[in-house]
Amino acid sequence: MTDNRQPEREHAQEEARDKSAAGNQIPSRPSYGGDHPPSSASFSTNSVAYHPPDLSALSAMVRSPTRGFYSGTSLLYSTSGFDMLGVIARVVTRPNPVVNLGPVDHSCSFVVVDPHTPDHEIVYCSPTFCQLTRYPPEAILNKNCRFLQSPDGLVEPGSTRKYTDHQAVMHFKSATINHQECQVTLINYKNGGEPFLNLVTVVPITWDSDQIRYHVGFQADLVEAPRQLMENVRIGRYSVNTGPVKWPQ
Numbered sequence: 549m550t551d552n553r554q555p556e557r558e559h560a561q562e563e564a565r566d567k568s569a570a571g572n573q574i575p576s577r578p579s580y581g582g583d584h585p586p587s588s589a590s591f592s593t594n595s596v597a598y599h600p601p602d603l604s605a606l607s608a609m610v611r612s613p614t615r616g617f618y619s620g621t622s623l624l625y626s627t628s629g630f631d632m633l634g635v636i637a638r639v640v641t642r643p644n645p646v647v648n649l650g651p652v653d654h655s656c657s658f659v660v661v662d663p664h665t666p667d668h669e670i671v672y673c674s675p676t677f678c679q680l681t682r683y684p685p686e687a688i689l690n691k692n693c694r695f696l697q698s699p700d701g702l703v704e705p706g707s708t709r710k711y712t713d714h715q716a717v718m719h720f721k722s723a724t725i726n727h728q729e730c731q732v733t734l735i736n737y738k739n740g741g742e743p744f745l746n747l748v749t750v751v752p753i754t755w756d757s758d759q760i761r762y763h764v765g766f767q768a769d770l771v772e773a774p775r776q777l778m779e780n781v782r783i784g785r786y787s788v789n790t791g792p793v794k795w796p797q
Contacts (some may be wrong), residue, residue, distance in 0.1 A: 645751075671690075699743070
């Protein structure tokens with residue numbers, strides 16, 4: 549006797565196998581803004597860094613140091629996203645330098661000032677500058693450098709300096725207004741009021757045109773005669789006569 553239900557059983561078994569296979573399949577990725585899956589340029593399970601799908605959109609990042617230095621895969625060299633190496637390179641390769649800085653690299657104590665802001669505000673400070681002055685970045689950024697000229701960090705714009713050499717400050721101010729390199733020695737003050745002898749050098753640099761865009765201010769704690777310095781501050785003498793500075797070779 550022939551079993552006429554055999555084809556039906558085989559068909560049911562095939563349907564069961566198909567359902568089982570479908571249940572074991574990995575679900576497809578969700579759509580990202582359309583019917584096409586995301587490009588491997590923007591998503592990769594084997595990639596460590598994020599790769600933007602449109603590199604042309606990042607051209608502005610190369611043109612502004614505050615946006616970081618784009619290498620093609622990630623922002624490099626500075627956790628702050630500031631192009632320190634670009635700034636230092638422009639200082640080192642500037643034409644017709646007036647001040648001999650000697651060796652300069654990212655380990656120097658320096659700030660970058662935007663002279664086009666109303667109060668010549670600091671837009672970047674190096675970690676070494678924070679170590680030297682003991683001020684945290686949040687107490688430095690978007691401020692004028694004059695806060696270093698008083699033990700309490702409070703100096704009114706245009707005021708006669710009480711705790712440092714006023715004439716040296718005026719010379720410094722005149723040079724920066726005219727985008728000129730300058731170097732002055734000032735008594736400055738760390739966070740907490742401790743005085744130190746600061747050799748300040750300002751170098752204007754260009755960025756994406758021939759016009760001056762930023763001022764880079766380097767600081768060097770001379771500390772050649774700390775006892776005399778403390779005594780001068782105690783008796784209210786704030787002028788400093790250090791003579792010519794010889795940079796180490």
